[in-house]
Amino acid sequence: MSQYGTLILIMAVAVLAPLLAYGVGRWLPVPLVIFEILLGIVVGPDVLGWAAGGETIDALSDLGLAMLIFLAGYEIEFDKVRGDTLKRAVWAWVISMAFGLLLACALAGWSYAKGVYIGTALVSTALGTILPVLRDSGDLHSRFGSVMMAFGSVGEFGPIIAMALLLSGRSPVESAALLAAFAVIIAGAVYWAMRPRPLWFARVIAKTLHSSGQFAVRLVVLLLAVMLGASTALGVDMLLGAFAAGMVVRLVLHGAAPESAHEVVEKVEAMGFGFLVPIFFVVTGIEFDLDALLSGGRALIMLPVFLALFLLVRGGPVYALAPGDLGVRDRRALTVFSSTALPLVVAITTIGVGDGVLDTEEAAALVGAGMVSVLVFPLTGLKLRAGKGERAMPKGPTKGAESW
Numbered sequence: 001m002s003q004y005g006t007l008i009l010i011m012a013v014a015v016l017a018p019l020l021a022y023g024v025g026r027w028l029p030v031p032l033v034i035f036e037i038l039l040g041i042v043v044g045p046d047v048l049g050w051a052a053g054g055e056t057i058d059a060l061s062d063l064g065l066a067m068l069i070f071l072a073g074y075e076i077e078f079d080k081v082r083g084d085t086l087k088r089a090v091w092a093w094v095i096s097m098a099f100g101l102l103l104a105c106a107l108a109g110w111s112y113a114k115g116v117y118i119g120t121a122l123v124s125t126a127l128g129t130i131l132p133v134l135r136d137s138g139d140l141h142s143r144f145g146s147v148m149m150a151f152g153s154v155g156e157f158g159p160i161i162a163m164a165l166l167l168s169g170r171s172p173v174e175s176a177a178l179l180a181a182f183a184v185i186i187a188g189a190v191y192w193a194m195r196p197r198p199l200w201f202a203r204v205i206a207k208t209l210h211s212s213g214q215f216a217v218r219l220v221v222l223l224l225a226v227m228l229g230a231s232t233a234l235g236v237d238m239l240l241g242a243f244a245a246g247m248v249v250r251l252v253l254h255g256a257a258p259e260s261a262h263e264v265v266e267k268v269e270a271m272g273f274g275f276l277v278p279i280f281f282v283v284t285g286i287e288f289d290l291d292a293l294l295s296g297g298r299a300l301i302m303l304p305v306f307l308a309l310f311l312l313v314r315g316g317p318v319y320a321l322a323p324g325d326l327g328v329r330d331r332r333a334l335t336v337f338s339s340t341a342l343p344l345v346v347a348i349t350t351i352g353v354g355d356g357v358l359d360t361e362e363a364a365a366l367v368g369a370g371m372v373s374v375l376v377f378p379l380t381g382l383k384l385r386a387g388k389g390e391r392a393m394p395k396g397p398t399k400g401a402e403s404w
Helices: 005-024 031-044 053-073 083-107 112-122 125-135 142-165 174-195 199-207 214-235 238-256 258-286 290-294 298-321 328-338 342-353 360-386 399-403
Strands: none
Touching: 005 031, 005 053, 005 258, 031 258, 031 360, 053 125, 053 214, 053 238, 053 258, 053 342, 083 112, 083 142, 083 298, 112 142, 112 298, 112 342, 112 360, 125 142, 125 360, 142 238, 142 328, 142 342, 174 214, 174 238, 199 214, 199 238, 199 258, 214 238, 214 258, 238 258, 290 298, 290 360, 298 328, 298 342, 298 360, 328 360, 342 360
């Protein structure tokens, strides 16, 4: 099939997935990403053989991943992610990283190269999957939601930094120097973003918001392109550039045009979730090695092992360092929510397979465990929260299920 034919098939899958999510969501709120990946597997080479990757499709998939991480960076509310809670979140992630690297190296036969990829994949948190679920359940702006924001933000940002330091193929000193250079660029961008904007800036945003000009949307895309270009030029992982772009855009929009910020982001989300992000997840399914997972060998055994390690490596330190004002149920819910992982797991395993460090069986087991975590852990966390007598699980598909 040609690249254009494959793109048509991918978009057909992207249209079918929310219909399935809506139908199933009347009984069980399943995140949309699960249907996108599963349908990608079905049309991929291991089942029907209708679709395969290619240069154009892979480029669109990379843009989808960048948009996904960009929107996750935008979600961070700086006024809520600070103080003692942030310190606890950072320490929990640092302990998780050290613990994860040790266990992963042992699991990989003391291969440091392979252990780094597996260990980094074990300590990520799918913040973009969790926040919409908490928003729909009424918990996002509660004390629990603020704590989850802090732990989830570190769980999203920490692995991206670790990828830039440990998975770049450079020496630690060189990687640290390049990260420092990129940090200077981010600091400059943040300084520019926080400067007062002239009055005409907000007026242009408002005037073009419903016209063909779309100044604000074009500015957002430009800032994303600049940060991606800067990260690529410095040899830093593009995900770091995308994440930083999301944070900078939030500062610009909420500082210069707070009354228009929400509507601008809705337009960007429509572009991302309506086109680019679904391509990333469907292509993930298309390129998923189902044969390696279902061959009855090591991969199938490793999937539940990796799922348990998500809870042990990432969730254990989170439970231990959760703020003392959270009750037992909240600490348990925080643990399972923080152990939810998929987008960064997909990115890390893709890099690992491409570098020839991870084999397809290990990658399939990690991604499979990530898919199960997205399906099971948020639902478990919601039940724990509902068990406190707070708002029960949302009926039908959540916004998170529609977006992530």
